[in-house]
Amino acid sequence: MFNSKIIGLGKYLPDNVVTNADLEKIMDTSDAWIQERTGIKERRHIAKGSDDSTSLMGVKASKIAIERAGLTPQDIDLILFATLSPDYYFPGSGVLVQEALQIPECPAMDIRMQCSGFVYAVATADQFIKTGMYKNVLVIGSEYHSGGLDMTTRGRNISVIFGDGAGAVVMTRSENNETGILNSQLHSEGKHAKELSLIGPSTGRWVPEIMENNDPDDISYYPYMNGQFVFKNAVVRFSEVIMAGVKKAGWKPENIDMLIPHQANLRISQFVQKKFGLSDTQVYNNIQRYGNTTAASIPIALTEAWEEGKIKEGSKVVLAAFGSGFTWGSVSIQW
């Protein structure tokens, strides 16, 4: 049996920085509230008139990851694209990346697991590589949130949090079972599906139906989040799934060199850090600069940590996520 490992990483963030002060001008919010509750100082929004899209940001991150892997796009034999904000309702964004990178006929699959999307995608790639079915897998997380948020006071509990961006990794076959992806832990709990959701437009909420109703209070086309409920579940599930992965890897939490939590809320990351007694150098956070970029947050943070030399050969790395679904998971990697 083969093992899988990450051999190339890349990220792309739109240039347009939106600070908390910018948001204060368009809704009833404050820099103090946002920083105190979430840790966020600024986020990136695709500028009006920019060509950037979910797939194009993914392509830009992917090109860097593929080059750093020492490969060309034609070496990729599977694309996994994690997003909750695809370019189209269908087809998925993976095929758009395939076309943009000119990779002939390789399978391109979208993974719809929201904030846990990248963890699910890495776990999926790992399985395909371990069985020998594919060798070089491009795994992307990309989100274009800003165009679909309610940027008024009504939507402030959500719209101040989310940002745009993309990250990508190339995973490949390895014959060394001591390094690479050691294990992945995946979970979901559909009974809480509506607690963090965007219900319409969908087959449960067709566009003609929404238009016919013409109800100004029908805002089912904006994301909804029961913030406190999500927060309470997140801290429990993050802790459980990190512990399960670490145990399976034969490690102790205090031995983690770099924990890359999904950047949902700095308070959640700090809770987990404290629970496991980790130092600031053992946990990577960049939500202060990018907000919550959902499926893109882990690959962006992982890429930055690697670029800064905080992840190197021998590092014990844990990726962990929780989000809409509810879904949650972790991946333990011996770098």
Ligand code: UT7
């Ligand atoms: O990525 C997927 C996973 N996501 C998460 O894990 C997110 C989990 N949840 C959270 O991070 C937090 O619940 C939030 C940051 C979303 C909200 O923080 P909170 O401490 O739970 O605030 P809250 O929703 O209970 O609201 C407290 C108050 C309310 O006012 P009243 O009713 O006390 O008068 C809100 O209306 O804060 C108000 N509020 C705001 N005020 C200023 C909500 N949003 C804002 C805002 N600016 N942007």
